[in-house]
């Protein structure tokens with residue numbers, strides 16, 4: 001449990017641990033349940049507002065525990081409504097004082113007409129160094145704690161007043177782990193956060209509406225499927241080992257043969273329908289008809305759909321986005337092979353909403 005201002009932070013603490021602490025304090029399981037309800041169903045920010053608890057209990061909890069979220073270092077709102085926050089991590093989570101000022105993560109939120117989607121970070125930086133990704137240029141500094149993972153969601157619910165007392169119709173219903181970092185290399189905290197996010201007595205997100213995106217950490221995929229049962233997105237980005245290893249060094253460790261076998265099994269293991277293959281189109285690199293045909297052959301018979309992503313350029317990036325014509329031709333070749341293919345609209349480009357860009361932009365501004 002992280003500590004803030006000498007208080008224990010309750011956000012992100014698993015139910016069993018919180019209940020056991022309450023019992024140790026001489027409180028009851030019912031009081032723990034009521035507190036859990038106030039925190040995750042009602043969104044209160046102070047124990048003093050928990051009117052179902054006796055006043056002395058509220059004061060006691062207020063003195064011991066905190067419900068703090070993350071502190072906002074920067075906020076940007078895009079012309080298309082996409083919002084992005086740069087959060088500083090709480091001091092106690094910083095593992096190295098000299099890095100404290102740099103310990104920040106990004107969270108993106110995409111409001112649409114009827115729903116809101118949160119895009120969460122799972123690590124500060126990333127060790128995997130995919131060449132098209134801005135986060136990949138930052139060293140891995142830290143795994144996010146369960147507190148930091150869940151607090152990203154609570155912040156968005158606070159901002160959009162997505163709590164029962166406000167009676168909003170547009171709610172945060174969808175979560176994707178597509179921000180900074182590789183979620184499956186921080187699996188313990190991600191699993192704990194997913195359990196909390198899907199807890200029917202708490203935040204109660206539907207498991208069908210949470211997607212974990214991974215570069216393909218093969219040995220963890222079966223655990224994710226069995227423990228969390230959430231839909232999977234796989235960052236594929238190339239149809240052959242040669243090209244994929246050039247773009248994503250992790251392919252040297254987990255090549256396509258192993259990855260495709262894991263993809264074949266995932267829907268059955270997890271009770272999901274199919275795996276989403278993410279494919280960022282890079283001009284002249286992986287977007288030609290030859291690669292489309294190779295991809296079509298690779299995916300034939302697998303339980304997948306393809307999401308074609310528009311490359312979000314960043315300063316110094318060694319790639320350019322594909323043209324509209326190349327994108328349409330690529331999609332058509334996949335469709336001819338009976339592969340469901342979608343295009344993910346680029347959102348929030350004016351606020352550097354792609355993975356790692358706001359933090360990188362800030363780092364550039366400050367040095």
Ligand code: SAH
Pocket residue numbers: 132133134177178179180181182183213214215233234235278280309310311312313314354355
């Ligand atoms: N590490 C995980 C999740 C974070 S990245 C993963 O790799 O899947 C989320 C998605 O954004 C991935 O599909 C990633 O390949 C893609 N991405 C990274 N940089 C991008 C960029 N500049 N433009 C478009 N998509 C990008």
Ligand code: SF4
Pocket residue numbers: 126127128129130133134135136137179180181182215235355
């Ligand atoms: Fe890391 Fe994902 Fe970016 Fe690759 S694409 S560097 S795995 S965050």
